[in-house]
Amino acid sequence: GDSYDEECDYLFKAVLVGDSAVGKSNLLSRFAKNEFRLDSKPTIGVEFAYRNIKVGDKMIKAQVWDTAGQERFRAITSSYYRGALGALLVYDITRQATFESLKKWLHELREFGSSDMVIVLVGNKVDLEIAREVEKEDGKSLAELEGLCFMETSALENLNVEEAFLQMITKIHEITS
Numbered sequence: 001g002d003s004y005d006e007e008c009d010y011l012f013k014a015v016l017v018g019d020s021a022v023g024k025s026n027l028l029s030r031f032a033k034n035e036f037r038l039d040s041k042p043t044i045g046v047e048f049a050y051r052n053i054k055v056g057d058k059m060i061k062a063q064v065w066d067t068a069g070q071e072r073f074r075a076i077t078s079s080y081y082r083g084a085l086g087a088l089l090v091y092d093i094t095r096q097a098t099f100e101s102l103k104k105w106l107h108e109l110r111e112f113g114s115s116d117m118v119i120v121l122v123g124n125k126v127d128l129e130i131a132r133e134v135e136k137e138d139g140k141s142l143a144e145l146e147g148l149c150f151m152e153t154s155a156l157e158n159l160n161v162e163e164a165f166l167q168m169i170t171k172i173h174e175i176t177s
């Protein structure tokens with residue numbers, strides 16, 4: 001391997017889940033490459049991205065899987081979840097329907113994911129405050145009820161994106177070390 005691999009202490013797999021067009025791919029491209037796309041292509045054409053992150057004195061390589069648009073057809077397979085220690089469960093604060101879908105996604109995460117998977121609930125697109133349909137309190141309450149971390153983000157404005165991923169990675173590190 002390259003020197004990055006040799007310097008890496010842990011490799012974690014994490015997955016992105018949530019309805020189509022909530023901003024999963026843009027959250028990942030922000031996190032991995034600090035890029036954002038304004039066009040609404042259903043996929044950025046990659047299945048996963050890596051980023052190395054230092055937590056304490058350990059170097060963690062986060063491998064984050066993105067759906068290549070299959071969520072539109074509810075065709076995410078169990079292999080997508082296999083071995084994942086963390087998940088960002090994403091909804092769009094301007095579309096109530098994406099919040100209503102969370103129960104279905106949680107069910108899937110719990111069916112196919114590991115039992116101690118770290119799940120961060122992410123309400124994305126807070127830059128569109130004027131079009132908000134899901135109150136922050138509602139996201140917070142659901143997270144408390146289901147034992148999830150919670151964060152509101154904007155992939156567009158690069159707000160809390162790093163924090164959401166870091167929260168997940170730090171928690172995974174706590175659990176596994």
Ligand code: GDP
Pocket residue numbers: 019020021022023024025026027037038039040041042043124125126127128153154155156157
């Ligand atoms: P995915 O289907 O969940 O992967 O969603 P995408 O990342 O492809 O984003 C869907 C659409 O929402 C695209 O047009 C993005 O430009 C837009 N989008 C993603 N994140 C944000 C955000 O934080 N704010 C705004 N205003 N638009 C966003």
Ligand code: MG
Pocket residue numbers: 024025026042043044066067068069
């Ligand atoms: Mg996508």
